[in-house]
Amino acid sequence: MITRSPADVQSVPLASSQERAPWQRQLAGIIRDPAELCRRLDLDPAWLPGAEAGHALFEVRVPEAYLSRIRPGDPTDPLLRQVLPLGEETLEVPGYLADPLQEAEHTPAKGLIHKYAGRVLLIASPSCAINCRYCFRRHFPYGENAPSRAQWEASLDTLRGDASIREAILSGGDPLAASDRQLAWLVERLDAIPHLKRLRIHSRLPVVIPERVDDALLGWLSATRLQKVLVLHINHANEIDEAVIAACARLKQAGVTLLNQSVLLRGVNDSVTALAALSERLFEAGILPYYLHVLDPVAGAAHFDVPDDQARELVAGLRQVLPGFLMPTLTREVPGEASKTPL
Ligand SMILES: *Cc1c(COP(=O)(O)O)cnc(C)c1O
Ligand code: SF4
Numbered sequence: 151m152i153t154r155s156p157a158d159v160q161s162v163p164l165a166s167s168q169e170r171a172p173w174q175r176q177l178a179g180i181i182r183d184p185a186e187l188c189r190r191l192d193l194d195p196a197w198l199p200g201a202e203a204g205h206a207l208f209e210v211r212v213p214e215a216y217l218s219r220i221r222p223g224d225p226t227d228p229l230l231r232q233v234l235p236l237g238e239e240t241l242e243v244p245g246y247l248a249d250p251l252q253e254a255e256h257t258p259a260k261g262l263i264h265k266y267a268g269r270v271l272l273i274a275s276p277s278c279a280i281n282c283r284y285c286f287r288r289h290f291p292y293g294e295n296a297p298s299r300a301q302w303e304a305s306l307d308t309l310r311g312d313a314s315i316r317e318a319i320l321s322g323g324d325p326l327a328a329s330d331r332q333l334a335w336l337v338e339r340l341d342a343i344p345h346l347k348r349l350r351i352h353s354r355l356p357v358v359i360p361e362r363v364d365d366a367l368l369g370w371l372s373a374t375r376l377q378k379v380l381v382l383h384i385n386h387a388n389e390i391d392e393a394v395i396a397a398c399a400r401l402k403q404a405g406v407t408l409l410n411q412s413v414l415l416r417g418v419n420d421s422v423t424a425l426a427a428l429s430e431r432l433f434e435a436g437i438l439p440y441y442l443h444v445l446d447p448v449a450g451a452a453h454f455d456v457p458d459d460q461a462r463e464l465v466a467g468l469r470q471v472l473p474g475f476l477m478p479t480l481t482r483e484v485p486g487e488a489s490k491t492p493l
Contacts, residue, residue, distance in 0.1 A: 171361075171364055171366065176214060183210065193234075208288040213280060219389060228417070238452070247448065250448050251286060251446060269315070269319055271321045274333070275326070277324070283451065288451070302336065318349055318376075337370050356382060357384050360394050362397070385413060408438065411478075412442050426471050426472055429478070481493065
């Protein structure tokens with residue numbers, strides 16, 4: 151008979167917990183080099199100096215599963231435009247700021263933002279699986295907001311002590327970049343707060359790495375008594391391939407309500423045709439359009455801006471071709487306001 155030493159017994163679960171899930175392996179192998187991005191997509195080398203300059207300000211991050219939806223050799227591809235840094239990012243444009251939403255002022259506990267009634271936003275993971283060039287958090291001090299367990303307890307105490315809070319929103323970065331072990335731990339604690347009714351997650355991961363929707367994720371999602379809402383972030387119909395549709399179907403089976411928010415972006419989705427195709431494709435995947443945000447004036451993203459008048463015209467045009475339930479609400483985030491502001 152073989153007897154195992156206590157050390158052996160301990161090493162078994164440790165080894166298995168360090169094993170990476172397929173989505174984590176994809177995340178580890180993400181494209182982070184502008185030259186590789188240009189080479190893989192057959193882009194003219196003339197794009198490289200601009201890509202390097204933008205990358206120096208906000209690094210390139212593109213998962214393989216997202217890259218595979220981009221047309222090689224086409225610098226106008228609407229998905230490429232979201233991830234390829236351009237020289238324009240280095241321009242200083244009046245009114246475009248490092249922290250356009252002034253979030254630095256609303257963090258009572260580390261990793262917690264309470265600006266709106268009844269809802270509290272928790273920064274569950276400091277990083278993202280993809281770096282979107284227009285991101286309003288491109289200058290956010292993520293590193294300072296990656297909470298430890300002790301900091302989580304402080305955030306949880308804030309939630310426990312305020313019965314007006316009915317909804318916890320996991321945000322980031324991308325909250326689903328955190329491990330399932332961490333997320334299960336957190337959601338278990340949220341679940342135990344009696345006045346909380348809803349768990350909302352804002353994530354782009356199921357879109358950019360659909361394998362993220364695996365058994366481990368569905369396990370803790372299915373286990374909670376909280377009502378679950380997942381707000382995806384998709385800007386163009388081409389982002390929704392068969393793998394995304396399959397991931398959404400599994401989420402719906404687990405009782406998750408699926409919504410989508412987009413950002414209105416010049417050169418990506420600034421036409422009635424593109425926006426209508428997006429809404430139609432979202433519904434095919436079982437997702438309802440929620441918000442269409444105008445760009446937050448973040449430094450380095452001015453070249454994505456669509457003027458307000460044009461945004462309103464686009465939405466009026468969209469109303470001509472879509473049923474009401476496929477219409478997103480056009481909004482802007484105004485610092486200091488108690489809600490998103492409809493345009
Ligand atoms: C956008 C946002 C919310 C959620 O707003 P909804 O209108 O409920 O989607 C909550 N808290 C903060 C800080 C936000 O920026
Ligand atoms: S996934 Fe969201 S938070 Fe992350 S870079 Fe893109 S827009 Fe920003």
